[in-house]
Amino acid sequence: MEEKSLIEEAKKARKRAYTPYSKFMVGAALLAKDGTVYHGCNIENSAYSPSNCAERTAFFKAISEGKKDFDKIAIVGALEGVEEKDWEFCFPCGVCRQVMLEFCKPDEFEILLWNGRGEMKKYTLEELLPCGFSM
Numbered sequence: 001m002e003e004k005s006l007i008e009e010a011k012k013a014r015k016r017a018y019t020p021y022s023k024f025m026v027g028a029a030l031l032a033k034d035g036t037v038y039h040g041c042n043i044e045n046s047a048y049s050p051s052n053c054a055e056r057t058a059f060f061k062a063i064s065e066g067k068k069d070f071d072k073i074a075i076v077g078a079l080e081g082v083e084e085k086d087w088e089f090c091f092p093c094g095v096c097r098q099v100m101l102e103f104c105k106p107d108e109f110e111i112l113l114w115n116g117r118g119e120m121k122k123y124t125l126e127e128l129l130p131c132g133f134s135m
Contacts, residue, residue, distance in 0.1 A: 007114045010074040013039035026077035030058035033069040038062040055096040072110035087116035097129040
């Protein structure tokens with residue numbers, strides 16, 4: 001799948017975010033090695049700690065369906081109501097990076113970020129989590 005297509009899938013996922021508290025909507029599209037795309041959106045809870053990020057939602061959906069081999073993930077995010085042209089890059093949090101490390105090769109797995117001006121940044125997981133905890 002082309003990177004631009006994966007970004008579009010992340011934008012679709014963002015529309016399903018449940019963010020009544022922060023109003024910060026995030027979408028993720030996780031590409032499995034077999035070509036399947038798993039969508040994830042952030043889901044908030046009034047108690048905050050039971051909330052879940054878009055990236056982890058996508059990973060947990062894929063893993064619950066038996067997938068454990070992944071190529072890349074695209075992530076987009078912005079406050080509700082902000083025009084797409086004004087979106088900034090939305091980086092995964094540390095917890096999400098650690099979950100990625102559990103299932104992905106850090107020097108191969110790619111993280112794609114996109115802003116509303118059409119710019120894309122691409123990182124390996126190793127670049128964003130240089131000293132992650134693993135067994």
